[in-house]
Amino acid sequence: TGEEMSWYTMTLICDKWVAPFVDTSRWEYFDLSCKSRDETGDKVLHEAVASGIKTGAIFKEPTITPSAEQVKAMGLKKAFGSPNGAMRRGWNGITISRDTIHIPGIKLGFDRPVLFERHAVGGEYGAGWKKVGKGRVLTTFFPEDLSKEKPVVIDGREVTNNDSAVVIYDNPLDNVEDLAHIFFKRCLEAKVVPYVVTKKTVFKWQEGFWVKMKKVFDADYKDKYVAAGLLDTCGGDLTHLISDAATMQIIRWTSGGFGMACHNYDGDMLTDEVAQVHRSPGFITSNLVGKRADGSLIKEFEASHGTVADLWHAHLRGEETSMNPLGMVMALVDAMDHAATFDPNSKAAVNKFTLSVKEAMFKAFREGNGTRDLTGPKGLTTEQFVAAVAADIELFMKAPQPPVPYVPPPEAAKVADRKHRRAYSNVDEKAMRAFFDRFDTDKNGDISFAEFVDMALTLGIAPEKEPDDDEHKVLELTPPQQ
Numbered sequence: 001t002g003e004e005m006s007w008y009t010m011t012l013i014c015d016k017w018v019a020p021f022v023d024t025s026r027w028e029y030f031d032l033s034c035k036s037r038d039e040t041g042d043k044v045l046h047e048a049v050a051s052g053i054k055t056g057a058i059f060k061e062p063t064i065t066p067s068a069e070q071v072k073a074m075g076l077k078k079a080f081g082s083p084n085g086a087m088r089r090g091w092n093g094i095t096i097s098r099d100t101i102h103i104p105g106i107k108l109g110f111d112r113p114v115l116f117e118r119h120a121v122g123g124e125y126g127a128g129w130k131k132v133g134k135g136r137v138l139t140t141f142f143p144e145d146l147s148k149e150k151p152v153v154i155d156g157r158e159v160t161n162n163d164s165a166v167v168i169y170d171n172p173l174d175n176v177e178d179l180a181h182i183f184f185k186r187c188l189e190a191k192v193v194p195y196v197v198t199k200k201t202v203f204k205w206q207e208g209f210w211v212k213m214k215k216v217f218d219a220d221y222k223d224k225y226v227a228a229g230l231l232d233t234c235g236g237d238l239t240h241l242i243s244d245a246a247t248m249q250i251i252r253w254t255s256g257g258f259g260m261a262c263h264n265y266d267g268d269m270l271t272d273e274v275a276q277v278h279r280s281p282g283f284i285t286s287n288l289v290g291k292r293a294d295g296s297l298i299k300e301f302e303a304s305h306g307t308v309a310d311l312w313h314a315h316l317r318g319e320e321t322s323m324n325p326l327g328m329v330m331a332l333v334d335a336m337d338h339a340a341t342f343d344p345n346s347k348a349a350v351n352k353f354t355l356s357v358k359e360a361m362f363k364a365f366r367e368g369n370g371t372r373d374l375t376g377p378k379g380l381t382t383e384q385f386v387a388a389v390a391a392d393i394e395l396f397m398k399a400p401q402p403p404v405p406y407v408p409p410p411e412a413a414k415v416a417d418r419k420h421r422r423a424y425s426n427v428d429e430k431a432m433r434a435f436f437d438r439f440d441t442d443k444n445g446d447i448s449f450a451e452f453v454d455m456a457l458t459l460g461i462a463p464e465k466e467p468d469d470d471e472h473k474v475l476e477l478t479p480p481q482q
Contacts, residue, residue, distance in 0.1 A: 003033050005312035006061045006303075009325050009382055010332070016390040021353050021397050022336075028055065032063050032083050038076045045083050049090035053292060057339035058300040059332045060087075062307045084288070085125070091290030091298045093120030095179045097186070098271040098304060100256065101283045101330055105366040105408040106374070107415045109278030110256030113190050116274065117183040117259070118267025119176070119209070120288060125264055127169035133162050171263065173208050175291075179261065180216035182289060187259040188221065193230050195239050197246045197262035197270070209263060210240055243270070250274055252463065271304070281305040282327045282373070287334065296342075301335040303327030311382075322372035323382045326361065333357050352402040359403045360392035366406070 018024060030048035037045055052058045065082040066074065087093070096118040100110050138156045143149035159166070187194040196213045198206040217225075217238045225231050231238075241249065243266050249258075250273050262270065275281040281304040290298040304327060311321045333354035340350035364370055364380075369388045372379035380388060396403045439455040440447060447455070456462035 003062065003064055003307045003309075005308045005315065005321070005323060006328060007033075008312070008315070009323050009386075010061055010328055012383065012386045013325060013329060013332075016386050017357060017393055018332075020394070022350075032060070034064060034066050034070070034074055034076060034080060037080050037083075038074075038078075042080060045086055048083075049086055052087065052091055052298060052300060055339070056292065056296060056298050056342060057335050058298070059335040060300055060302040061328065062303060062305065064307055064309075087288060087300060088120050088290070091288065091300065092175070092292075093288055093290045094175045095182055095261075095289050096120050096267065097182070097285070097287040097289060098267075098274070099285045099287075100274065100278045101285060101326060103326075103362045103365050104406045105362070108283055110254055110274075112256035113192060114250075114256050114274055114278070115183075115186055115190060115192055115259035116267060116271050117179055117186075117261040118271060119171075119179060119262070119264045120290075121175070121264065122169065122171040123264035124167075124169060127167050129165055129167040132159060132164055132166050135159050137166050139168060171205060171209070173212060176209055176212040177216055178291065180213045181220070183213075183259065183261045184217060184221040184225075188224055188228065188230070190259070191228065191230065192256075193234060193239075193258045194225075195241045195246070195258060195260050197241045197243050197260050197266055199243045199266070200240075201242060206263060213261060214238055246270060247273065248463065250277060251461075275304060280373075282324055284327070285330055285334070287331075299335070299338045301331035301338075303331055321382045322379055322385070324371040324373050325382075325385075329357065329361060353397065355402045355405070356393050356396035357389075359405060360389045360396060362406060363392055364389050 014024075028051050030044055030051065032045060032048060048058075060083075063083055064070070066076060066079055068079060070076075071079045098116040098118065100108075100114045102108065102110075102113065136156070136158050139154040141152045141154050143151070184194060194217075196210055198210055200206040200210055222231075222238070225238075226236065241260070243262070246260060246262075246266075247270065250270065254277065260270065271284065272281075275284045278284065284304040286302050286304040288300040288302075290300075292298055308323060311323050315321050336350055337354050340347040364385065365374055368375055368378070369385070370379055371382070371385050379385075436447075437443070439451050439458075441451055441454075442448070453462070
């Protein structure tokens with residue numbers, strides 16, 4: 001099905017990296033592959049959700065949501081929905097935190113961390129819809145207690161097309177305050193500038209999200225941010241960004257050092273953009289944060305990338321593979337660190353192990369012993385990389401103290417060549433050369449500023465001066481350099 005490659009790689013990692021140093025006898029495992037969900041009638045997913053409530057710390061490997069073709073090919077009884085939706089509901093999902101991963105000494109995309117909070121509920125993902133023809137549509141709200149409140153008509157409209165889709169969804173706001181606290185605490189700890197992103201100038205119903213975020217910020221965090229100097233470049237206050245502007249700023253603010261909180265759909269789209277600026281989804285974390293009845297946080301960690309089915313098919317053909325497990329490993333060690341917060345007696349030992357794994361992995365990439373997506377054709381295979389990192393983990397764990405995180409000297413970071421990405425094999429270099437030559441008007445092999453301006457205008461990506469009206473005004477902001 002394609003899900004096997006991530007499972008194969010993580011099995012190697014658990015055997016070579018984790019098992020020698022960590023007692024995993026209390027870990028619980030659930031097979032969320034399509035076949036397992038089909039064979040159990042999805043009972044395995046419900047069991048996994050129940051276990052997550054109990055443990056509060058979850059690591060999840062990439063899974064697939066089968067298409068109609070895959071349902072037929074695998075002989076499934078039905079097309080099972082994404083397990084992520086059930087997890088968000090079962091764990092009272094608040095936010096999906098997605099952050100850039102940085103390898104000290106290697107420049108990937110953004111120089112400094114970029115943090116994101118994507119509201120985990122509401123929006124288009126929970127929409128109901130019907131395909132209809134000409135007629136009338138009436139949307140009515142019925143209060144929970146009809147003895148105290150009367151029904152309210154939300155919208156009434158005439159549908160004039162023969163073929164139309166009527167869609168309805170809601171944006172729950174009860175947990176936005178929880179999201180705000182998570183976001184502002186994380187940005188403050190990481191020393192990055194926070195922004196709240198909506199399209200409230202047009203979508204008026206999004207105003208409530210901004211109002212709740214701003215209220216929490218003013219009451220509990222503004223003074224702390226001012227004292228830290230994190231608002232010096234944005235007028236001394238929390239800034240709202242229209243989603244259109246946020247799209248442009250993500251491309252421009254390659255120095256990083258900012259965080260954004262937004263609605264469900266905007267968060268999905270904008271974090272995809274962050275992933276592309278920062279090389280690929282494999283260098284972005286994904287952390288679902290929910291809440292137990294006692295108020296403690298449930299955290300589920302996974303990689304942002306998919307199931308890399310092409311590598312599994314190559315593996316089955318007997319070919320070498322070179323899978324970069326960085327995103328999955330970061331998810332695993334983050335889950336372990338969160339689990340350790342529930343058991344203070346093991347916290348120091350767990351933290352030493354997770355730090356050793358990260359430092360050993362980063363060291364391998366820095367010294368040219370990484371996978372081929374970063375190191376190029378001379379990079380290691382999946383199995384070789386696991387073995388190389390395992391050797392350094394063993395050295396770090398033998399030492400009496402945790403390893404000291406590597407800090408690169410100024411200007412020492414190597415730029416990771418984007419040509420090493422697997423997706424580059426699909427790039428037409430002849431077309432790229434023709435595109436370059438189109439704007440290299442003096443044919444000297446370089447793009448001058450004048451030629452760059454012409455290219456930016458032609459592509460429609462040239463930054464524009466902001467209008468003076470307050471409704472569309474976006475401050476020209478630069479995250480602080482520290």
